[in-house]
Amino acid sequence: MTDKHFMAKNLASSTHELQNILAIIKESSCLVEDVLQINGKPRMKHGDKLYHSLEVIGEQVDRAKVLLRALNSFAHAVSDGAQTCDLVETGKQTAQLVERFVRLKEHALQVVVENGSAHIACPPEEVIEALHSLIIQAITACTPKAPVLLRLGAQQNGQALAIIEVAGAAWNPEEMEQLAAKAGGSVVLAPGVCTVQFPCAASL
Amino acid sequence: MQAGTQKSVLIIDDEEDFAHTLAERLSLRNLAVQVACSGAEGLAFMEQNLPDALLLDMRMPAMSGIEVLRTVRQKYGMLPVLIITGHCSQEDHDRAQELGVQGYHSKPLDFKELFEQLVEVLHQK
Structure with a gap:
């Protein structure tokens, strides 16, 4: 295995794992949002901050998703030895x-x-x-x-x-x-x- | 999903936290959801309770999503299957396509997209 393939294999595996981690973070924050919505936006002190934070988590996960997908595809292309x-x-x-x-x-x-x-x-x-x-x-x-x-x-x-x-x-x-x-x-x-x-x- | 028409879904994914959280979200939308954390566990569950649709991860230890899918097609015909995966190689994609999957969803999920497609395939069934 060449250095390039070794690095690509590890990058592919790590980015795959990070996608799984992001998926858990996203679904967990969305589940909190679901529960809040079902309860009709309970009135709580600083409730707006909670909603804003959930929104930010979702946006940042989506931002990381784009980058990880590019890195993951790149790594797989190298480790698979694609010539075209x-x-x-x-x-x-x-x-x-x-x-x-x-x-x-x-x-x-x-x-x-x-x-x-x-x-x-x-x-x-x-x-x-x-x-x-x-x-x-x-x-x-x-x-x-x-x-x-x-x-x-x-x-x-x-x-x-x-x-x-x-x-x-x-x-x-x-x-x-x-x-x-x-x-x-x-x-x-x-x-x-x-x-x-x-x-x-x-x-x- | 409308009340009184509860459909069942089985999620097969080795990422337990992900599978259970997704199951919770789908349950809140009136679906009866079960989770299996390996292909073997999923197939064993299906022997007893055949779901209306399957959400299937591709890359799992011991038994891959493609192997599960092949067995599902042999035993249960065209049961609706949606793939949920972090990465799907072109080879896996082509094989899954040949085995007649209804859709692909990459992680982290676009839940709205997944849910809409799931409702669609459940209604078609």
């Missing part, structure tokens, strides 16, 4: 994994799906690594607080496209080409727009 992936699904997972980095730089990331699915002949973890690094690179030097757009799934000439758009992005062509090439892709750069092309699985 759906660029749209993998791109969405990347967006969930990179979102915090983007937010810390005071940008907002939006995903636009151009096409329902686009199967490409690249291992998912390499696609995630490439897109993740390219997005980080894009926000390293760009217009402050500019929104980041990730367009996924459009296809042309046997290639599926992931397009990163950030106003004022100062691309480093050589580095970006290397990042994309690691996942079997290539880049086309224009002001504020980085188009990453991946070979479609069927076209090989």
